[in-house]
Amino acid sequence: MNPLPEWLTPLSHRVEQILAQGRLPHALLLIGRPGDGLHELGRYLGDLILCQADNRPCGQCKSCLLLKAGVHPDRLTIEPEGKSEVIKVAQVREVGHFMHETAQQGGNKVIRLVGADRMNIASANALLKMLEEPNRDTYLILEAGSLSRLLPTVRSRCRIYKLDRPTFEQAASYLGGQGVDATEVNHRLSMAEGAPMEAVAFDQDALESWNRQVATFQRERDFSALAAFIHQQIPQRLLRQLLLWVDAALRMQHNTEVILPDTDRPLVDRLSQVEGASLFRFRDYILELTGSLQNQANLNQQMWSEQLAARWLELQL
Structure with a gap:
């Protein structure tokens, strides 16, 4: 069963079908607001790719159990760091080292770049070299809030997926399911500009x-x-x-x-x-x-x- 909220399931199903057909590109670029589930989708697709069962994600195979425990050796997550909140070139070099390692579980490897639009020029150019020569069975998931802040050369080497924003009814239903009091739903969604994950987190x-x-x-x-x-x-x-x-x-x-x-x-x-x-x-x-x-x-x-x-x-x- 897909654990994602309903407005994200159409996109996740598309990726699942492409993966099942063996046609998944090595670099996926997800564009959307974090508060609409950008990072939840990126994490789910990473789990999907790393699962080793036929019916993915199964939640029961060794790979899925390692993911649940947060210790899967074939998953790497890179996020902006420091006061400037940028992804630095040293972090991208870490991606390069990880790409050339052998998968310890014998399957795929996944690299998530959270806040990929926060790369500086040096880190974006370093990543570009990796996108031009992708490793077999290694997949990059780039999560970005803005397409325009990414280099055109980086964008052109990724399959781009844009997240749908939830309707007010979908967002309100999600908040209700997360235990938010009905009297606070409108207030929270207004504060978050309709972004349900952010509204829940207040x-x-x-x-x-x-x-x-x-x-x-x-x-x-x-x-x-x-x-x-x-x-x-x-x-x-x-x-x-x-x-x-x-x-x-x-x-x-x-x-x-x-x-x-x-x-x-x-x-x-x-x-x-x-x-x-x-x-x-x-x-x-x-x-x-x-x-x-x-x-x-x-x-x-x-x-x-x-x-x-x-x-x-x-x-x-």
Whole structure:
């Protein structure tokens, strides 16, 4: 039985059929949001390839039991590391060494590159050499959130699969199956932009932080107080929340249905009264700041906190 949620099973079935026919390419590139199950799909396909039974994945063969125990010697997982969260060339060289080793279980070998779009130029070029000369019975699964951030030469040597996003009904059903209280489903999915795996993972601190940010941005008009509050928040979480508000307000301006937590709707209703051009400029600023924070670990937090506070207040809510 396929353990994946229903919106991922059509894609997994396609790969299963290709594998059964002996036509599976040596490099699969999965494109999608982690919160929609990108990593769950990558892990499942790796298990599928390593299983040694006819009806894969069987869950009972030696290979499957090693996978369950997390000690399969023929599986390698590479993830971004360090403050910069990139996949470095030394990690890709580790992939090269692994590819040339003999499979200890006598079957296939699988390499998962989690966050493959976080490779730098040197690591991407090192991987390219391996993609050009794939080893027999060795399969690479690249998991990426963005296709555009991968080198065209890397993309062209992979079979690309794009994940479907779940419908609201599918996502809500998944949350219910994970034990999320029905009264929290809408709130959590709004926070996660409809991504169910991410919505399930929110802890109480994240929910409370979200509500504090709603309340503060809705009422606070003092520049110094708002800047001080921003300075205390988790940057990526706050910027994502601001972006959600702006995008929701823009959709409202075009009479598009918007799913929001009840706590956020009054703020977004007011934000939708702001001129669209001003909202787009603020949106561009949020995206620019998000990118800067991702690429510059030493960005002055007090400076950008004050700048963000000033730009928010300039919207004249």
